[in-house]
Amino acid sequence: MKPARAIPVPEALAFLRSRYGDEVTDLVPVQRQGLWSSAFRFWRADEELVVRFSNVRENFERDAFAARHASAALPVPEIYEIGRAFGGHFAVSAFAGGHFIDDVDRPELERTLPSLLASLDAARAIDLSATTGYGYWDADGRGVDETWEHLMLGGLSRWRVAVAASPVGLNSFDAGTDRMMALMPFSPPIRHLVHSDLLHHNVLVDAGQVTAVLDWGSGFIGDFVHDIAWLTFWQPWYPKWDGIDFAAATRAHYDATGLVVRDFAERLRCYELRIALSNQEWFADRGDIANLRKVAARTLALAHARLRAGIS
Numbered sequence: 001m002k003p004a005r006a007i008p009v010p011e012a013l014a015f016l017r018s019r020y021g022d023e024v025t026d027l028v029p030v031q032r033q034g035l036w037s038s039a040f041r042f043w044r045a046d047e048e049l050v051v052r053f054s055n056v057r058e059n060f061e062r063d064a065f066a067a068r069h070a071s072a073a074l075p076v077p078e079i080y081e082i083g084r085a086f087g088g089h090f091a092v093s094a095f096a097g098g099h100f101i102d103d104v105d106r107p108e109l110e111r112t113l114p115s116l117l118a119s120l121d122a123a124r125a126i127d128l129s130a131t132t133g134y135g136y137w138d139a140d141g142r143g144v145d146e147t148w149e150h151l152m153l154g155g156l157s158r159w160r161v162a163v164a165a166s167p168v169g170l171n172s173f174d175a176g177t178d179r180m181m182a183l184m185p186f187s188p189p190i191r192h193l194v195h196s197d198l199l200h201h202n203v204l205v206d207a208g209q210v211t212a213v214l215d216w217g218s219g220f221i222g223d224f225v226h227d228i229a230w231l232t233f234w235q236p237w238y239p240k241w242d243g244i245d246f247a248a249a250t251r252a253h254y255d256a257t258g259l260v261v262r263d264f265a266e267r268l269r270c271y272e273l274r275i276a277l278s279n280q281e282w283f284a285d286r287g288d289i290a291n292l293r294k295v296a297a298r299t300l301a302l303a304h305a306r307l308r309a310g311i312s
Contacts, residue, residue: 007038007053007086015085016051020044032100032201036217041095048095050077053085059217060091061139066193066216067093074122075212096212098204105240111208113244116198117253119210123193124224134191135220143221148189151222152274159281163292166284172296173280175303180273186266192224199234225264229271236298251311265307272302 009027016024027042030050037054054060060082070076077094084090104112133143135151145151156177163173195202197218204212231246247268254261261267276299283292 006033007040009040011086012038012040012051012053013042015090016042016044034201034215049080049092050095051090051092053088053090055088056217057082057089058136058138059215060089062137062216062219063091063093063214065137065139065141066213066219069123069126069193071122073118075119075210076216077212077214096204096214098206098211100201101203101205101210102199102201102238104205106242106244108205108208109241110244112205112210113246113249114253115205115208115210116203117250119213120195120224120227121257121259123195123213123227126193128191128193128221131191131221134189134222137193137219137221141221143191148187148222149184151220152184152187155278155281159277162281162284166292167289168280168284168292168296172300172303173277176273176277176299179303180270180277183266183270183273186263187270188223188262188267190223191221193219194222194224194226195219196226196230198227198230199238223267223271225261225267226271226274229268229275232268233272233275233298233302236294247308247311265311268311269302269305269307273299276302 009029013024013027016027023045025043027040030039030041033039036056036059037052039050039052041048041050043049052060060079063076064079064082067076067078070078075096077096079091079093081092082089101109101112128141131137131141131143133145134148135143135145137143145154160170160173164170195213195216197215202213202215203210204214228246228250235241235244235246251264276295279295280292280299283295
């Protein structure tokens with residue numbers, strides 16, 4: 001996947017005015033640019049909008065599919081248009097306000113957790129019975145993988161090759177793989193909409209409420225517990241969140257809402273390890289050895305740690 005070209009403001013403004021006329025005003029880059037898209041806020045008449053430019057149309061189509069299932073609990077900005085621009089693609093969507101969840105402190109995140117878990121409940125409740133498959137979904141919600149096992153294990157060989165060529169070596173990767181494989185029997189082949197990238201400036205919050213869940217480009221169809229594993233795996237990268245027990249809060253939320261989730265601890269650890277292995281490859285490919293070493297250390301710790309009692 002090729003990273004987005006940075007589009008200069010004059011070029012973006014000229015493109016938008018060629019489509020919408022002079023009613024386009026006040027174009028500015030968004031606060032945080034994505035790796036795969038170049039994004040701007042702008043006004044069209046009396047409505048504030050966002051335009052993104054990318055080489056990857058599929059990410060915009062996944063956003064549009066998620067937006068069709070948006071609700072008060074799962075706020076996803078509406079996609080108004082997807083088309084061609086600058087040799088790639090563009091998408092125009094509604095603007096959503098709020099603060100990035102990555103930037104809030106522990107008290108604010110603890111206040112926001114019930115709203116975030118309610119958003120994940122709403123994603124889990126989306127009816128996918130008219131679609132098939134697992135993994136990345138297309139514009140119509142069809143997953144590209146035929147089985148859950150293929151999604152979970154299909155990348156392992158490629159990831160291992162990348163990590164083997166790095167200075168870190170395969171000790172932690174192989175230990176993580178062995179433990180993940182041992183936990184796979186607990187991983188159910190269920191089909192729910194999983195965001196799979198809740199951090200990295202993809203969730204907006206305000207006053208204890210989720211105001212937008214953005215960028216579904218990494219999303220897939222599979223087990224909803226994977227979204228909780230995303231939070232628990234990356235928590236050490238957010239020192240200000242030290243002491244928040246995402247797993248226990250989620251388990252308590254499931255109990256309070258009457259949701260029976262079998263083998264929660266086993267599934268959570270299985271997905272933490274898959275996140276660890278895939279991100280060893282990610283950082284190895286990019287030559288980010290500092291983060292690769294950190295992920296490798298976390299992989300090894302998770303591979304050898306006992307499952308927690310009380311959350312299974």
